[in-house]
Amino acid sequence: MEKQVAPKKGKLTLKEFSETLGLSKSTVSRALGGYSDVSPKTRKKIETAARDLGYAPDPLARGLKRGRVESVGIVIVRGSPALYDPFLSEFLDGVSRSLNARGRDLLVSTAGSTQEAVDVYRRLIEARKVDGFILSRTETHDPRIAFLRDTGVPFVAHGRTDAPDDYAWFDIDNEAAFVEAVNLAAQQGHKKIAHIAAPPHMNFARLRLKGFLRGVAGAGIASADAPVHTASSLDIESGEEIARRLLLLPEPPTAIVCAVDLLAIGAYSAVKSLGLTVGQDVTIIGYDGLPFGAYLDPQLTTFDQSGGDHGAQVADMLLDVIEGADPAKLQIIKQAKLLKRASNGPPAQSAEELACKIACGTAA
Amino acid sequence: MEKQVAPKKGKLTLKEFSETLGLSKSTVSRALGGYSDVSPKTRKKIETAARDLGYAPDPLARGLKRGRVESVGIVIVRGSPALYDPFLSEFLDGVSRSLNARGRDLLVSTAGSTQEAVDVYRRLIEARKVDGFILSRTETHDPRIAFLRDTGVPFVAHGRTDAPDDYAWFDIDNEAAFVEAVNLAAQQGHKKIAHIAAPPHMNFARLRLKGFLRGVAGAGIASADAPVHTASSLDIESGEEIARRLLLLPEPPTAIVCAVDLLAIGAYSAVKSLGLTVGQDVTIIGYDGLPFGAYLDPQLTTFDQSGGDHGAQVADMLLDVIEGADPAKLQIIKQAKLLKRASNGPPAQSAEELACKIACGTAA
């Protein structure tokens, strides 16, 4: 194979463009850049010609001088259960739409852990491939945020950490959502409500637990009647196993509030395998709004995520930060929307009676 | 806010680096570029110093001169049911890994249709943001491929079109997989096997149908005993509706081979709602290997996708094309792997008996 010569794309260059106009490069550049020392007449002429001839500056060359590349990055930490859920695709779609509307693009990379993500950040910064970052799935103590804050690179987090004071973030009010979930169950007459929590190093998990505890306290339920079990991994198996353990307690909960939908789906299995009916014997409430939840029997009561909107919002915030906005002033919290479906309802019997029913079922 | 001055990153520049070495820019650049007109001694010295001082050329500046940016693009066409499935995330992960291993990055954008995707391609090419593209979910007549072929920009398709001759692609042997699916059912004694097809403008759908037809012909089943219904959209509802229609035929099929898992999941609902048992009364076979399939009752027999491997493979191919390989010689086809689980089995009764059973059930 012959050594390949660059095809010399027929792109119109500033030099050529300005020559056909009979003006200098600098004048044309300044006119298009909106500087003041160009007469209105000349400016008009240049702008018209640019449109007609289809001139647009090469972002690469511009980036070299300006130090910006008009791209932002996101590093997805794999291994999380994110693979199951449509949230990521929707989120990326929203981000992409927002960015494209403002002439930017999105660079995506993956990493095995948040630590590894930091290495990727370092590489991308070093290589000058992005102007800033979007972070997703923040952890309670997040090394990524520490790193980016230190380097001074613009970023926006989707989700907070334990010290969400001086950077830009967008988050759902997880705490309020779980207060609401507990209230829903309490109002329907549940006296014993359990929580299957996610590992507390995920910040959302911490907040959901906090909301759960605030909810039960508010409903006047003793903490002994509000057992909390933490799942080590956020998958269906884990949900099933823990729900089963909860239901086999001497006094089983009549309602189980799950940190994420996958755990709730597992809980369905546990309830069914014990011969019970979801929504009658046991209320199950999830969180994530997985489309799949609508196909479960009965349909899962959960909270909507609307990842697209989040993505768009976060991307917009990041562009603002890149353009100089104060990150500490860009902090947005949004309420989650309850999707009330069919997996919740008044308890068919009390906890004691439920325990009895379970004992009979498993004995049989 | 004051006009912000570029922070002047402390990056080591070629000029500085070569000066500390007492050499010229050109010599240093050529040494690191592996050119021959540098003495071994000098080269060694330069390479060592580069490592010690952490010098790396700025990709932006390099790209400006070379015409390459060390990034490739992928435009995801939204609106497809892709949102449900983990394939996309896994695919992106695979792509990203492969690219990063070779020092490249991935730029992701979204579009509402393949036509719109072409506009995005045009913009990204014009803006010189990528060196090539990865296409996913090819259609039978794909405008994206026509466009990219005409412009001469390197690309690799994940999936073929109807005329897969002169470009690089990677595809699963959809046809063979569906022959296998039919054979599986036929060998277990099914005499009447239906296919819920996907819209034929998706190329994989065309090939799966082709495989299905070849399979039934090979099994000696008359086409009257192998009804094909095409789903207008690839979702659960659609699968349920069509499966229901199939089962209410005078002589219902005892096995249903579905083009994708989502349709199969819908078929489960139809079977169950008619009081039948999946895997006994009716065999259901899917395709996609959605993790969710393993949690259905009974577990869904389907074909594995392993999106990560595909992504990695496709990315590698693209880099080869960018480096000058002949696209027409890069065409890889891979066999799908059957995940034999519990939704298939010998028919509990003949088609006539099944019709009877269904009639009783719906009457009751």
Place this chain on the structure above:
DNA sequence: AGAAAAAACAAAACCGGTTTTGGAAGCAAT
């Protein structure tokens, strides 16, 4: 030993823009 060829490095042009500096023309004030 002298000419030709090869080796090793340096200087300068270039990629395609932006930004700083410079300079001519036009007008008001002294």
Place this chain on the structure above:
DNA sequence: ATTGCTTCCAAAACCGGTTTTGTTTTTTCT
């Protein structure tokens, strides 16, 4: 009429590399 300001445009430097062209030194050949 000279000085002093603006206004508007052009020249040149710069961003940080790569590549082409030049030059000096060393080696090889007759």
